[in-house]
Amino acid sequence: MVRVLxxxxxxxxxxxxxxxxxxTDDCEVVGEAATGEDAVDQALALRPDxxxxxxxxxxAGGVVATASLRVGLPxxxxxxxxTFADDARVRAALAAGAxxxxxxxxxxxxxxxxxxxxxxxxxxxDPRVARSLLxxxxxxxxxxxxxxxxxxxxxxREREVLxxxxxxxxxxxxxxxxxxxERTVKVHVGSVxxxxxxxxxxxxxxxxxxxxx
Numbered sequence: 001m002v003r004v005l006x007x008x009x010x011x012x013x014x015x016x017x018x019x020x021x022x023x024t025d026d027c028e029v030v031g032e033a034a035t036g037e038d039a040v041d042q043a044l045a046l047r048p049d050x051x052x053x054x055x056x057x058x059x060a061g062g063v064v065a066t067a068s069l070r071v072g073l074p075x076x077x078x079x080x081x082x083t084f085a086d087d088a089r090v091r092a093a094l095a096a097g098a099x100x101x102x103x104x105x106x107x108x109x110x111x112x113x114x115x116x117x118x119x120x121x122x123x124x125x126d127p128r129v130a131r132s133l134l135x136x137x138x139x140x141x142x143x144x145x146x147x148x149x150x151x152x153x154x155x156x157r158e159r160e161v162l163x164x165x166x167x168x169x170x171x172x173x174x175x176x177x178x179x180x181x182e183r184t185v186k187v188h189v190g191s192v193x194x195x196x197x198x199x200x201x202x203x204x205x206x207x208x209x210x211x212x213x
Contacts, residue, residue: 001027002026002049002115002116003030003046003047003049003050004021004028004050004052004115005029005032005033005039005043005048005051005052005076006018006021006029006033006052007038007039007042007051007065008034008052008054008081009035009056009057011034014032017052017111018032020108021111024112027112027115030048031046031048035059036057036061036062036064036068037060037065039053039069040072043069044072047073047075047076048076049075049077049119050076050077050078050079050119051066051069051076051077051078051079052079052081053065053066053078053079053081054081054082055080055082055084055089056082056083062080063093063096064096066093066096070096077099078097078098078100078118079098079099079114079118079124080100080101081103081106081111082101082102082103083105085103085126085129090129094206097200098202099121099123099124099201099202100114100117100123100125101124101126102114102124103128123165123168123201123202123205125168152195152196154195157178158191159213161189162208162213163208163213164177164178165189165201165204166204166208166213171185171189172185189204
């Protein structure tokens, strides 16, 4: 069961999200918060698996709350749900430690899928904001045909793992695609983190996208 904390300053939005998640068999809304400060307090008390986080709220906003949560409760994953799709906010939220980023006009099914993916430590990013994470040259000229050469050189298998990690796949899904053991994928992921000098899957995925993978 995925334990969910909903954070939004609008009661109507919180109620709608609760209604959507309550229709599932594998998600349980354990609490609600209307401010960033309350979100941190509630999360520390309730220890949810996923925090669905708005960005614009009175007091400490969602970015500050996300950063605080990643320090105080690193086991919790943050799924941003917001109206903002601009580059600066997307990057700020992900840099603060958000696992996923979804826009508020997403369908109920999209929200449920994103919550589940976030709980699996995948990286659900709304396709409409994913473009802002691409290098500027790629945004103009289209996808590159080969990875950029800047940055550390990864062995072929680690590059294969990184490409799939950047697509938001779990270790189990990567293992299935590559035909290797899940524990082997875990070893490769750890090695990728060390080579890229990153601490989590979201940052590794952003690095991969910024470098043309």
